Amino acid sequence: MKPADLKGNVKKDQTAFIEAFSPELVVHSPGRINFIGGHTDYNNGLVLPTAINQKIHLYFRKNSSNNQCSVTSIGFDEVLKIDLHSVKKSNKQWENYILGVVQGLQKRNNAITGFDCIIDSQLPIGSGISSSAALECGMAYGLNQLFDLGISTLDMIKLSRDAEHEFVGTKCGIMDQFAVMISKKEHVVLLDCESVSYSLIPMNLKPYKLLLLNTNVSHNLATSEYNTRRSECEAAVEFIQKYYPEVNSLRNAENHMIYDLKNKMDETLYKRSHFIVNENARVQKAADALRTEDLNTFGDMLYQSHHGLSTLYEVSCPELDFLVEFSKNNEHILGSRMMGGGFGGCTINIIHEDAIEDYINKVSMAYEQEFSLNLSPIVVEPDGGTTHKTNQ
Numbered sequence: 001m002k003p004a005d006l007k008g009n010v011k012k013d014q015t016a017f018i019e020a021f022s023p024e025l026v027v028h029s030p031g032r033i034n035f036i037g038g039h040t041d042y043n044n045g046l047v048l049p050t051a052i053n054q055k056i057h058l059y060f061r062k063n064s065s066n067n068q069c070s071v072t073s074i075g076f077d078e079v080l081k082i083d084l085h086s087v088k089k090s091n092k093q094w095e096n097y098i099l100g101v102v103q104g105l106q107k108r109n110n111a112i113t114g115f116d117c118i119i120d121s122q123l124p125i126g127s128g129i130s131s132s133a134a135l136e137c138g139m140a141y142g143l144n145q146l147f148d149l150g151i152s153t154l155d156m157i158k159l160s161r162d163a164e165h166e167f168v169g170t171k172c173g174i175m176d177q178f179a180v181m182i183s184k185k186e187h188v189v190l191l192d193c194e195s196v197s198y199s200l201i202p203m204n205l206k207p208y209k210l211l212l213l214n215t216n217v218s219h220n221l222a223t224s225e226y227n228t229r230r231s232e233c234e235a236a237v238e239f240i241q242k243y244y245p246e247v248n249s250l251r252n253a254e255n256h257m258i259y260d261l262k263n264k265m266d267e268t269l270y271k272r273s274h275f276i277v278n279e280n281a282r283v284q285k286a287a288d289a290l291r292t293e294d295l296n297t298f299g300d301m302l303y304q305s306h307h308g309l310s311t312l313y314e315v316s317c318p319e320l321d322f323l324v325e326f327s328k329n330n331e332h333i334l335g336s337r338m339m340g341g342g343f344g345g346c347t348i349n350i351i352h353e354d355a356i357e358d359y360i361n362k363v364s365m366a367y368e369q370e371f372s373l374n375l376s377p378i379v380v381e382p383d384g385g386t387t388h389k390t391n392q
């Protein structure tokens, strides 16, 4: 059976289809969570993400063509045909993640020839756990492996991010792709997005667990407002530089500078910079708290982060705010905040393992009553980054 024959039948016999496809290479590419460091990555700041045990599986094999490829998405029940001689943008978003990566790889090493791929994803789209980075990195990793392209991990991370800038149009930072590729089981990554250097911190949350609550909303402001935030931060830097020429990103700005300029600065730019400067400090404090297993301080940093994201950075939404507020009435929850770009997606909650079931029942009922929407809970664990298995 060829991938194209799958259309319409995908969901009926997935396992048999993948077996018949007889992949040479299977890649597992995880989603990611970010404990703290909201919107700091494209401001050269600090973030504290890790990959999770929910993944996209990508099955690869070479075909006999020089330039014809097919990529089948089981979730979308669609097949993307690629001509390697003319890789260009599509009008479908999921295809652009792939096309952008293929072009990025070709620019570095033009040794890719015809291949077929099947994508099977466990990651909910638009939920803030970066199914997009998982897809980009899984694709980059798989093709690098299949065609022995010799591209470094850091270069794959960067070209995956660039695919998102150039093909999809989101001017994202580097955090998602970095976490997806670099993470290690039972650890979190403290990433400095200025130097792109990182350390791995062991994560021992016992008896607490990580509960994601997916709002199941993805307000369509997400991409446009995301890019607007990035420009606002750039404008803030330009303004601060007039008084403090040493500041070349919000990472180097300090609280006293922002306070000094409060009355001179546009109010929106003040709020954005105030948030980013303090969020960087919170990431550092949260990382220290994790190292000393001070989970109360760690949780408190998450709450403070959410408050700032909602009131100063203004990337939350009523559904996310409701969930974070609701969690504050539960003594078994240490901290909660929105994750990802905002305007929908998930909250991350640090919750005692014995309280999970009861909390899910209560919060789901309350959420449904308030918004007439279902809530999707997912318990996740920190896991390793993108990896593969060969079948030959």
Ligand code: GLA
Pocket (backbone or CB within 6 Å): 034, 037, 038, 039, 040, 041, 042, 130, 172, 173, 174, 175, 176, 340, 341, 342
């Ligand atoms: C999205 C982007 C990341 C980061 C987060 C916000 O996930 O892809 O680069 O900016 O939003 O922290």
